[in-house]
Amino acid sequence: MLGLLCSWNIRISRCKQDFRAYYEYDKSLPLNVYEEVIENKSGYIIIKVYFDSVNDERVPGLLVLPKREYKVPCIIFLHGYGGSKDDIRGATELVAREGYAIMAIDAEYHGERKENGKELYSPDINDSVRGIIQTVIDLRRAVDYLETRPEIDIERIGYVGGSMGGILGAIFIGVEPRIKAAALIVAGGNMSLMIRKSQHYTMPAIREYLQKEDITYEDLQKMLDPIDPINFIGYFAPRPIVFHLGKFDRIVPAEAGRQLYEKAGEPKQVYWYDTGHNVPLDLVLARILDFMDRNLLGKSFVYHETLYWMRxxxxxxxxxxxxxxxxxxxxxxxxx
Incomplete structure (x- = not known):
């Protein structure tokens, strides 16, 4: 297993201690952008985007641009497991009306990058590690792309990710200094704990593989250290972060969420919901908009949560x- 990991320049903790180095890349790599306007609404446009990333990967994305005469802040979004960049469409109109652009990509093996028989959470641990590192670098390349857009205020870039998007996002924001504020929804850290306790449908096959190969969870954790959010979330401080977690979550176990929150630096905030993995998204969105208004736009008066309760x-x-x-x-x- 160690040989497999090192073959892709992925070395477990005994090989290298600074895990952030796994997410470095050549920033001079051309993006070779393709763009096409696929929707033109009264208040915003949606652009289909493709750009180049590392390892000859072509990354599909969506960019939602509100129609404004000035530069706008942007929220980068990564979907949950089994989702895609199109998951942003449900919130597109509201977020654009508030003056935010949105940038979303497909993670490895998701959306347009889906491959038959391939799972990002897989007994093929080497491929899972590779795919997660790839996706995090792809998110960094999305920021590179945003820097080419004159409509975007690159000094006001936020991040939102849910479930898998929260887990990978915790790594991304730890290695990407251009993100100024972040919201993580039902995310967690301590990868071996999540694999041991999660009821996600991909986990039984992984646990069966570990037992068959006589791999302990201690050994597994060493293999997964380069992709464990616990090892990255602290680097985001002193930038502000908010967590939205379910008290009874069994997909991303609540204990994993608590550990990730505790590992994060200040300023930080957490909302615990009396739910499992399915937190109330309308309320979460209202709170995230208030959070971004305060921390990206510098507003002292915010109102989205108040409107939620009034409705x-x-x-x-x-x-x-x-x-x-x-x-x-x-x-x-x-x-x-």
Whole structure:
């Protein structure tokens, strides 16, 4: 196994201690960008993008640009396991209306990069490590691409990732200095813990392989140190980060989320939801928009979460107020 890892310049902790070096790349590598506008709405456009990354990989992405006369901040997004760059479409209109661009890519073996019989979480540990490192470098190349777009304020780039996108994102933000604020949704660290306890559908095959090959979880952790978010999240400080975690998550075990949060530096914040892996995305989005407004735009007054609660409880509040008014009127009339 060690020989396989080292063959792709992936060495376990005994080979090299500075794991950030695994994510270095030649920044002079041409992007060879292809762009095509695929949607043109009244408030924004969506551009289909392809660009070159390391190892001769061609990365597909989507760039959503709000129609503004000035440079706009941008949020880079990475989807969860089995998802794709198109997962951003559900939030596109709202986020663009708030004045943010969005950049999303397909991770290795996802979306347009999907390959039959291939999984990013796989008993082929060497290939999983390679694919994760590849995807993180691809995200860095996405930032390179954003630097070529005159509409983007490169000094105000944020990151949002959910589940797998949160796990890989914790590595990405630790090695990429151009990210200024980050939100991680149902993410976790301690890779051997996640493989041992996760109920994700890919995990039984990995656990079976470990047992068959007599690989201990201690040995597994050493193999996975170069891709463990625990080893990277601390480098993001002192930039601000927020976590959204499920108290009863069994896909990315809640304990893995807690460990990742504890390893992060200040300033940091965590929201714990009384859910499993499926946290309430409407509320999460509202809180993330408030977080980005404060930390990318420098706003002191934010309102998205307040609007969320008003929409949720507004009718009830209105009914209570109405009852109070009616009771008050009846009381006044009876006293006359």
């Amino acid at each position: 949720l409880y507004g009718p009830l509040i209105g009914m209570v107020v109405g009852i109070i008014v009616v009771v008050a009127i009846i009381y006044i009339l009876r006293r006359r």
